[in-house]
Amino acid sequence: MTELVVTASADGAALADAARVGHKFARQELLRQAGFRVPDFFCLPAAAFDRALDALRPALPPLPADGAARDAVEAWCAAAREALASSDLPPALAERVRKEFAAIAGPEGLVAVRACVVPATSPDATSPDATSPHADPPAAASSAGRPDEVMGEDSAVDPFAGMSDSFLYVDEDGLADAVVRCWASAFNAQAVRYRILRGLDPRRARVAVGVQRMVLGTRSFVAFTRDPRDGSARRVVAAAYGIGEGVVQEKADIDHFFQDPATGAVNARTVHKQWSMGLPEGAASGTPVLLPVAGELADVPVLDDDQVRAVGELAARVEELFGVPQDIEGALTEDGTVHLLQARPMVTAPAAAPAEEPAAPAEEPARVYWGNHNITESFPGVSGALTYSQSREFYRRSFADLYRRMGVPESWVRDNAHRLARMVGYLEGQVYYRLDDWQALHGQMPMFELVRRGWEQAMGIAGPARAERRWAAPAVARALPRLAWRSLAHPWQVKGFLRWWDRQMAEAEAVGDSPEELIAFYRRLWERAGERWGVTLVNAFLALVVLGAGGTLLRRWTGEGPQVLVGLMGGGRENRSLEAVRAAMGLAELVGGVPELRAAVLDDAADPEQLWQQIVSGRHGVAVADAARGYLARYGDRALHDLKLEEPTPRQRPWTVLALIRPLVRQGATVAANRADEQAAARRARERLREVCPNPAQRAVLLGLTSLARDLARIREDTRFCRTQLFGLSREVMWRLGAELARTGVLDDRLDVADLTVEEVIGAFDGTGTVRDLRALVALRRAQREEWAGNPQRPALLGTPAGLPLARALPHAVAVDAAGAVGDGLLRGIGSSGGVVRGRAAVVLDPSTDPDLATGRILVARETDPGWLFLMMSAAGMVVERGTLLSHTAITGRLLGVPTVVAVPQATTAIPDGAWIEIDGTAGTVRLLPPAEQPAEQPAEQSAEQPPGPTLSTEKGETP
Numbered sequence: 036m037t038e039l040v041v042t043a044s045a046d047g048a049a050l051a052d053a054a055r056v057g058h059k060f061a062r063q064e065l066l067r068q069a070g071f072r073v074p075d076f077f078c079l080p081a082a083a084f085d086r087a088l089d090a091l092r093p094a095l096p097p098l099p100a101d102g103a104a105r106d107a108v109e110a111w112c113a114a115a116r117e118a119l120a121s122s123d124l125p126p127a128l129a130e131r132v133r134k135e136f137a138a139i140a141g142p143e144g145l146v147a148v149r150a151c152v153v154p155a156t157s158p159d160a161t162s163p164d165a166t167s168p169h170a171d172p173p174a175a176a177s178s179a180g181r182p183d184e185v186m187g188e189d190s191a192v193d194p195f196a197g198m199s200d201s202f203l204y205v206d207e208d209g210l211a212d213a214v215v216r217c218w219a220s221a222f223n224a225q226a227v228r229y230r231i232l233r234g235l236d237p238r239r240a241r242v243a244v245g246v247q248r249m250v251l252g253t254r255s256f257v258a259f260t261r262d263p264r265d266g267s268a269r270r271v272v273a274a275a276y277g278i279g280e281g282v283v284q285e286k287a288d289i290d291h292f293f294q295d296p297a298t299g300a301v302n303a304r305t306v307h308k309q310w311s312m313g314l315p316e317g318a319a320s321g322t323p324v325l326l327p328v329a330g331e332l333a334d335v336p337v338l339d340d341d342q343v344r345a346v347g348e349l350a351a352r353v354e355e356l357f358g359v360p361q362d363i364e365g366a367l368t369e370d371g372t373v374h375l376l377q378a379r380p381m382v383t384a385p386a387a388a389p390a391e392e393p394a395a396p397a398e399e400p401a402r403v404y405w406g407n408h409n410i411t412e413s414f415p416g417v418s419g420a421l422t423y424s425q426s427r428e429f430y431r432r433s434f435a436d437l438y439r440r441m442g443v444p445e446s447w448v449r450d451n452a453h454r455l456a457r458m459v460g461y462l463e464g465q466v467y468y469r470l471d472d473w474q475a476l477h478g479q480m481p482m483f484e485l486v487r488r489g490w491e492q493a494m495g496i497a498g499p500a501r502a503e504r505r506w507a508a509p510a511v512a513r514a515l516p517r518l519a520w521r522s523l524a525h526p527w528q529v530k531g532f533l534r535w536w537d538r539q540m541a542e543a544e545a546v547g548d549s550p551e552e553l554i555a556f557y558r559r560l561w562e563r564a565g566e567r568w569g570v571t572l573v574n575a576f577l578a579l580v581v582l583g584a585g586g587t588l589l590r591r592w593t594g595e596g597p598q599v600l601v602g603l604m605g606g607g608r609e610n611r612s613l614e615a616v617r618a619a620m621g622l623a624e625l626v627g628g629v630p631e632l633r634a635a636v637l638d639d640a641a642d643p644e645q646l647w648q649q650i651v652s653g654r655h656g657v658a659v660a661d662a663a664r665g666y667l668a669r670y671g672d673r674a675l676h677d678l679k680l681e682e683p684t685p686r687q688r689p690w691t692v693l694a695l696i697r698p699l700v701r702q703g704a705t706v707a708a709n710r711a712d713e714q715a716a717a718r719r720a721r722e723r724l725r726e727v728c729p730n731p732a733q734r735a736v737l738l739g740l741t742s743l744a745r746d747l748a749r750i751r752e753d754t755r756f757c758r759t760q761l762f763g764l765s766r767e768v769m770w771r772l773g774a775e776l777a778r779t780g781v782l783d784d785r786l787d788v789a790d791l792t793v794e795e796v797i798g799a800f801d802g803t804g805t806v807r808d809l810r811a812l813v814a815l816r817r818a819q820r821e822e823w824a825g826n827p828q829r830p831a832l833l834g835t836p837a838g839l840p841l842a843r844a845l846p847h848a849v850a851v852d853a854a855g856a857v858g859d860g861l862l863r864g865i866g867s868s869g870g871v872v873r874g875r876a877a878v879v880l881d882p883s884t885d886p887d888l889a890t891g892r893i894l895v896a897r898e899t900d901p902g903w904l905f906l907m908m909s910a911a912g913m914v915v916e917r918g919t920l921l922s923h924t925a926i927t928g929r930l931l932g933v934p935t936v937v938a939v940p941q942a943t944t945a946i947p948d949g950a951w952i953e954i955d956g957t958a959g960t961v962r963l964l965p966p967a968e969q970p971a972e973q974p975a976e977q978s979a980e981q982p983p984g985p986t987l988s989t990e991k992g993e994t995p
Contacts, residue, residue, distance in 0.1 A: 039083040040131050042138075043067065043075070055080040057151030060245040062357070062378050069356055071349075071375045075139040076247035081153040083128070084218050084242050090125075091118045098238060109227055112237050116222035124211045132214065136207055136246065145206055145249040145320055150199035150217035150242045152226075199226065199242055203280060204249060206320035217244045250374045251314075252366025254337050255279035258350040261360040262293075263381055263867065270294040270347035274337040276328050277311030279364050279376065285915070286325060287311050289938070290336055291865065292343040296351065301340040308333050315594025315727075324594035327587070345373065353378045402834035403844070404851065405460060405467040408495025408944065411831075417464035417824045419681040420816055424792035425765055426466055426678070428561065429568075429758075430458040434476065436569030441576070442517050443479045451476065462845060464823035468494065474502035482518050486579040495831050497941055498851050522577060525570075529750050532570045536757045539563070543764055550775055550800045557768045557797070564761060571754035578747040585740040592737075593727040607745050610752035615670040620706045622662045622692075623699035629655050636693055636700050647690035666692060672763025673756070680766045681789035687770065765793075772796050781809055790816035827966070830945045850945050850963060862946070864914070864939030866959035872912040872934045873970065878948040893954060895946050907933070912954050914961050916942045936961055 041049045041056060043064060051068065053061035056078040067073040095114050099107045124132065140146050200220035202213040220226065220242065227237040256274040261267065272292040273282055281287025288308035294301050308328045315324050338346065346365065353375070354361045360381040366374050407414075414426060435455055438448050448455075454472040461467075477483050477490070491501060539560060546556045609617070627633050632655040635641050653660040671686035685692045721738075728734045773785035776799060782788070788796050790813045798804025806812050832851045835844035850862060877892035894910035907913060913935040934956030942961065946952060951964040 039079060039086065039128055040077060040135060041080055042077040042135060049080070050078060054153065055082070056243040056245070057081070057153045059149070059151040059377065059379070060243060063245070063247075065356070066353065066375060066378060071353070072373065073375050074248040074250050076245050077135045077139065078246070079128075079132070079214060079244040081241040081243050083244070084221065087119065087122065087215070087218055088115065091115075091122060094118060101236075105231065108231075108236075108238060109224075112222040112227045112240075113224070116219045119222070120216055120219035122215050124214060129211050132210060132246070133207060136210055139246070140248045142207065145204050145251075146210070147201065147203050147247050147249050148205050148210065148213035148217060149201040149245050149247070150220050151245065152199055152221070153241045153243050199223070203278065203323055204314050204318075204320045209320060210246070214244050214246075218242060247376075250366045250368060250376065252278055252374070253369050254367040255282055255365070256338065256346055256367075257282050257362060257364050258346050259360070259362045259381060260347075260350045260354040261381060263362070266360075268296060270296055270350060272338065272343055272346050274346075275311060276308060276332065276337060277313040277326060278323060279366060280323050281310070281312030283364070284312075285937075288328070290338070291938075292336075292338060294343055294347045296347065299344055301343045303336055303340075303343075305334075305336050308337070313594075316591060317730075318594065325590075326594055327590050342367070342371075349373060349375065401837040402499070402849075403837050404470040404496075404500035404832070404834050405462060406470050406495050406500065406832045407465060407467045408831045410459070410466055410468060413678045414466040415676065415679075417820055418466055418679055419789035419820060420461075420792050421769060421789050421796070422678070422680045423459075423461045423466055424794065425680055425762065427456070427459050428793065429761075431455045432561065432565030433568035433572060434458060436565060436567065437572040437576075438476065438479065438569075440521070440569045440573055441480045441482070447479060460841070462829065462841070463826065464820055465829060470494070470496060470500055471502075478502065480576075481513065482515075482576075482580075486576065486583060489579050489583050495941070495944065497832060500832060500834070500851050521573060525573060525577060526746070528570050529574065529754075532567055533753060533757070535563075535567060536760075540760060540764075543767075548771060550772055553768045553771055554797050554801060557765065560761075560764060571751075571758070574747055574750045574754065578744065578751060581740055581744045581747060585737060585744060588733070588740070589728075589737060592730070592733045608749060610749040611756035612673075612752040615673050615756065617706045617709060618662075618666050618670055619692075619696050620699055620704050620709060622659075622666050623696040624705055625656075625659045625662050626696065627700045627703060629659065631655070632659065633700055636697055643690040643693045647693060651689075663692070672760050672766075677759050678762045680762065680769060681786065684763060684766070686763055686767060769793065769796055772800065775800075776809070782813065783810065787813045790820065827947065827950055830947075830963070832941070832945065862939050862942065862961040862963075864936040864942075864959045864961065866935075866955065866957045867937050868913075868933060868935035869957040870934035871953065871955050871957075873951065873953045873964065874911045876914075876946045876948060876950045876952050877910070878943050878946060880943065893952055895942050895948075897943055912956070914939050914942050914946065914952075914954055916940060 038046070038049070043050050047064060047068065049055055051061050051064040055061075056064075060076070060078050063073055063076060095118060096111055099111050123129075136144075136146060200217055200223070202209075202216065205213045221240040222237070226240065230237040230240065254274060254276055255278050256272055257279065258273075259271040262269040262271055270293070272294065273289050274292070275281045275287035275289045277287055282289055287310050288306050290303065290305040290308070292301055292303050310325045311328050312323045313326050314321065315326075349365070350361060350363050353363050357378070357380070361378050362381050363375060363379075364377040366376060368374065414422065418426075435448055439445060454476055457469050458472055458476070459466055460469050473494070483490075491497075543556065543560075546552055626636055632650070635646055647663075649655065650663050651660050667685055667689050671689070672684050674682070674684040674691070676682045677684055683691070685695075724734060724737065728737060769788050770785055773782065773788035773796065776782040776796075777785045777787070781799060787810075791809060795804055795806065795809070795812070799809060829848070830850040833848045834851055835841065835848045839847075872893065874891065874893045876895045878895045880897065891911055893912040893914060894907060895914045897916045910933060912933055915935075915937045916939055934954055936954050936956055936959050938959075939961055946961065946963065951969040953962045953964055954960070955962075
């Protein structure tokens with residue numbers, strides 16, 4: 036019987052045989068024999084996999100014959116994967132594995148369990164196991180040359196990057212399960228597709244499994260002995276805090292170092308580090324999670340220059356051993372000891388002229404920074420002059436009230452009225468925040484530094500758009516009593532605000548139709564709102580504090596992300612926004628209970644206006660009529676884009692309620708079921724918290740913070756609904772005034788007011804207007820708005836030259852990235868696969884997207900892993916927010932010959948989906964093409980600098 040567990044002490048020669056254990060583990064043994072500090076390990080060779088699959092064969096479908104259809108091959112592989120994943124190790128093998136585990140890690144230790152695809156030939160072919168139907172056929176065996184040229188994971192011929200699974204922080208109890216899951220990864224969907232792409236038979240896949248003692252590194256790195264972009268003799272090191280998975284999987288924040296082997300000079304490109312990867316605090320084993328980097332380390336290079344040189348020399352010694360350029364993976368433990376974990380041949384471009392390290396940024400010119408990262412939720416796309424002028428009034432009045440409430444001196448608020456007046460700007464029809472004014476205004480609140488990071492993240496502020504932090508502990512300490520008092524008084528102030536607002540809504544019902552009455556009501560409403568609306572913004576400030584504290588404690592105690600807190604915020608008393616939803620459900624229930632009415636509502640051919648009149652007239656019953664009228668009276672201002680005054684709501688077009696409830700009627704949705712679902716979700720969230728946070732005291736603290744956050748979230752939704760109604764009342768006033776202007780011939784239609792400002796509409800009646808021919812002004816602005824609507828979407832964060840009129844500054848607007856690279860539409864990252872390509876961007880946030888959507892386009896993603904392979908195979912180029920030169924994205928780009936740029940901060944927000952872009956995979960730049968450079972519609976075109984990659988075909992993947 037072939038030995039099913041191979042150890043260094045028993046048979047070092049077998050452990051160094053790539054044909055038995057795969058290149059990954061064979062190299063580890065050769066490194067160990069050569070004296071490198073490699074953590075102890077043992078292997079289950081491919082023969083163990085063969086035996087396990089043979090035992091399951093009677094339960095599997097028949098092996099498809101050679102030449103079988105691709106669907107049949109993939110179906111067989113999926114069945115094999117499922118069978119292996121759900122199998123158990125034979126008792127004798129399980130006992131042997133446990134024994135070897137104890138020998139390398141001790142009974143309480145942890146190991147890494149990794150799979151590795153083995154080469155196509157095997158000395159085990161002489162054993163009885165070689166007769167297995169899934170063993171590689173002679174044709175495959177005959178293709179082998181030198182042992183290192185045989186295809187297999189981590190081979191020089193084809194690295195099979197990311198095709199098989201790995202499991203970290205595995206304890207003795209989880210060892211057997213990790214082994215069988217590694218076996219199952221031989222038939223992972225991405226591995227099957229990859230082998231088909233490379234002309235290999237996925238049915239013949241075989242894997243070995245390595246079990247290695249975990250090194251609990253505080254810092255980790257990957258290092259190249261050559262620059263992988265051009266093959267030049269420059270050592271490149273990527274390093275992050277925590278374990279190496281954070282570097283390889285592109286999860287952690289990564290520093291890059293470039294070392295000249297001739298002079299030893301080190302050029303560093305560091306980033307602000309927020310995240311590392313490791314074992315959750317207090318956990319004995321389990322899956323690595325994102326962990327926050329300690330504040331004092333955030334801007335300290337992960338490695339100093341001497342450590343970079345030491346890592347570079349280590350990589351050079353590995354290259355000398357194997358005779359070809361290498362990339363290695365290693366870790367530094369707390370005592371500074373360097374451990375070598377893996378080594379593999381590099382995937383590199385042909386040697387070329389040395390590439391330049393990223394140049395030091397030039398001195399930043401004076402700019403005004405604008406952002407619409409989260410304001411597009413309220414004012415998407417191009418807005419009319421009426422909407423912009425009303426939004427400007429809202430921000431000016433409500434934030435002035437906030438600053439007074441938060442202790443900013445009244446004199447300072449008055450002196451900075453010019454900043455309040457321009458908190459939002461109008462950039463070719465799009466509403467943007469003017470960020471320098473927001474930062475100057477918010478910075479006067481003594482407690483602002485407590486929430487600055489969360490606020491910047493919510494606002495999408497990055498790079499040079501960030502303001503310098505002005506942390507002043509004494510000022511914060513002096514302000515704490517005010518914040519405490521504000522927090523205690525906040526619930527009562529909110530109740531007072533809501534009572535006041537409900538009185539305003541009641542008063543609005545009595546307003547007459549004359550322009551004089553409408554204008555007086557409007558002025559009075561906004562004057563009163565300006566004295567009270569700051570309460571709603573205080574709520575937002577307190578919510579940032581509470582959620583920030585809860586998120587920090589949750590990460591510290593459990594290693595979990597904020598989604599756990601989000602789940603716990605369900606349940607509790609209904610807010611006004613939820614009441615609106617459930618009121619629509621209740622109306623849908625009543626409609627669904629009247630068969631004739633249900634059929635009419637679901638009939639696309641029915642006239643909705645006529646049907647609505649029938650409903651409110653009582654034709655289909657008093658209960659339905661009362662519910663319909665009640666919904667309109669209470670919730671008629673709630674609609675898509677309900678802050679845009681040019682957009683109608685049910686208040687103006689009541690029959691649109693039917694379109695809202697139609698899907699609810701079709702689904703048979705009920706209020707009771709909705710409430711039950713909410714409660715069930717809250718229960719699941721509490722159960723999840725018990726799982727991740729077994730400490731009852733810590734759990735009580737988190738539940739307390741969550742309860743407070745839930746109350747603040749309810750208040751937020753209540754007051755946001757009030758804001759919807761505030762804009763709804765303003766819309767009603769402006770449309771009524773527009774109707775009067777149309778009746779008297781000043782305008783052609785009441786909706787022409789969309790292209791006038793609030794003051795221009797009111798000024799037409801009260802004598803404060805300065806334009807007599809409003810019809811001509813409307814025509815000019817409408818033409819301008821329609822032109823803007825056809826322009827490409829601007830980036831969410833941009834800078835314009837300071838000191839110029841906006842009309843002259845906007846043509847020179849530049850996109851801004853988180854690393855501070857600003858240029859004429861230029862984003863900067865790390866070039867990882869050479870060549871230049873132009874094409875339309877396909878911004879993808881989920882790898883289950885239909886691969887056809889990426890065909891011929893440049894894939895733009897936050898990060899990738901092997902699950903993205905189907906999309907990457909279709910793409911003409913790749914841009915990724917995270918990553919290193921050793922990331923899966925970078926390696927795959929080089930394998931497929933696709934220009935690739937990684938580590939491009941905020942690429943998915945700075946690059947609009949469908950925008951024409953040009954990427955340079957050598958220089959590491961991404962450029963948004965101006966209209967004059969955008970080619971006619973056609974597939975992406977590669978320049979002569981990079982020969983086209985292989986023509987790829989792919990099946991459609993799963994849809995979300």
